[in-house]
Amino acid sequence: MAAIALTALPRRTKHKSLSLANHTHSASIALLLGLLLWEQHLFRPSLSAAQARRLVWVDLAYGASAGLVLLTGAIRVMWLGKGWQYYLYNGWLQSKMLIFVLISMLSLLPTLTFLNWRAQLQAQQAPTISARSVFWVTWVIRGELVLLAVMALLATRIARG
Numbered sequence: 001m002a003a004i005a006l007t008a009l010p011r012r013t014k015h016k017s018l019s020l021a022n023h024t025h026s027a028s029i030a031l032l033l034g035l036l037l038w039e040q041h042l043f044r045p046s047l048s049a050a051q052a053r054r055l056v057w058v059d060l061a062y063g064a065s066a067g068l069v070l071l072t073g074a075i076r077v078m079w080l081g082k083g084w085q086y087y088l089y090n091g092w093l094q095s096k097m098l099i100f101v102l103i104s105m106l107s108l109l110p111t112l113t114f115l116n117w118r119a120q121l122q123a124q125q126a127p128t129i130s131a132r133s134v135f136w137v138t139w140v141i142r143g144e145l146v147l148l149a150v151m152a153l154l155a156t157r158i159a160r161g
Contacts, residue, residue: 021080025072032069033148035062039110040141045134049120052127056114063111066104096154103147110137 035058042055077087087093117127 021072021076025069025076028065028068028072032062032065033145035065036141036144036148040138040145043110043134043137043141045129045131047126047129049124049126052114052117053121056117056121059111059114063107066107070100090158092154092157096151096158099147099151099154103144103151106140106144106147109140113137 039055039058039062042051042058044051047055077093078084113133120127
């Protein structure tokens with residue numbers, strides 16, 4: 001129903017909707033990147049209980065911002081821009097979506113690691129972080145950052161058609 005309503009809008013109104021969607025999408029991507037960089041900055045081999053709690057909240061906000069990126073991107077593809085028919089067979093967009101799914105799967109490791117600290121945090125204790133955990137969580141976050149950069153390159157290819 002929303003697709004019908006947007007396609008029936010006058011050109012000027014649809015242009016404003018597209019502009020708002022584009023800005024919201026860009027802002028949500030910037031937020032996602034900022035939160036991931038903050039997460040990388042906060043994660044250390046030894047954390048106090050307060051630092052660990054902050055890291056859990058940053059990770060939660062990172063997940064919410066990923067949902068916002070997905071939502072605003074879907075709105076742009078489905079109802080605005082060139083229309084979903086154009087993007088359906090666009091290999092660049094498919095590659096970008098595949099990388100987004102890969103980033104989402106990779107982000108499960110840090111999230112599950114942080115969630116496993118719940119009992120220690122509820123007892124007001126600093127989490128115990130193994131050297132192996134530090135290694136993998138650090139490299140996964142770095143990998144996510146690299147994949148986000150690749151997504152940015154793919155976005156430029158999509159924009160150029």
